[in-house]
Amino acid sequence: MRIWLPLGDARVLHGAGTLLLALFLTLLAGCTQPLRAPASPTAPAHWDGRMALSVDGDAKQSFAAVFALQGSSKQGSLTLSTPLGTVLAELQWMPGHAVLRSPRGERTASSLDALLEEALGSAIPVQALFAWLQGELAAAAGWQADLSRLSDGQLTAVRSNPLPRATLRIALER
Template sequence: MVAKPERPYWSGRLALQMEEESAQSFSALFELEGSEDQGELILLSPLGNTLGKLKWSSEGATLQTGQQEQTSHSLDALLAQVTGEAIPIKAIFDWLRGIETNAAGWVADLSALSQGRITAQRSDPKPKAILRIAFTH
């Protein structure tokens, strides 16, 4: 019997703050498994209720919220539906692995990575945004 290689897995909290006149924010617990090519992201409320479940592969992406399910060729578009704003999911995988990757308009600070924290700021396009991730493997 051949053992399947273990898929990378992270869990923790993420918070997205938009710096605009009516400051908006999104925060959730998360479970992230896989890679930028194939994986699953589950977003949970602080009480543990599932806000959304995203699954993706080379064939496309699926978002499940409650009893509704949507499919798209764009993981980024579905993720923006859940969080209210586009976040650079492909770059996040690199950041979690300690790789400083550029994402359009985003700059990540990985200085606290060893403590399980990442902060990224988006300056363009407007409005400015701050993404904070606290995680464990």
């Protein structure tokens, strides 16, 4: 079906028609993403997505959050948020110092590894995690990473030793 409007009657498009057009343009704009420049070797790495960590055992624990991660295992930042955008925690680290800021206060530690274990209740192989996110199959004692779906933005790593078993799932935004 075609609707023909004489050029002089273009002002007829008002009310519901204008609202529908504005809605369509808003949805279209929401689907676009700015082009990202190719990463240079000197540019800091950056990942966004969702993560979930579950720890089996007598007192089963789980943690899930939206995340923004930047940097490397030596220096960087991590922001954990709820799906609605409420910041749960912010971590920053550099050699010899790591800090965690959350609504419950601020904690510091000598390394990111120690701080994450304290905050999450389970050790996470930080150095290997950064390698995994870059598509490199790095060894981490007790952990087995599945990078087979990394091209789809999916990464899973399972710790079987030491017990209790822990599973880390990451879904990267595209």
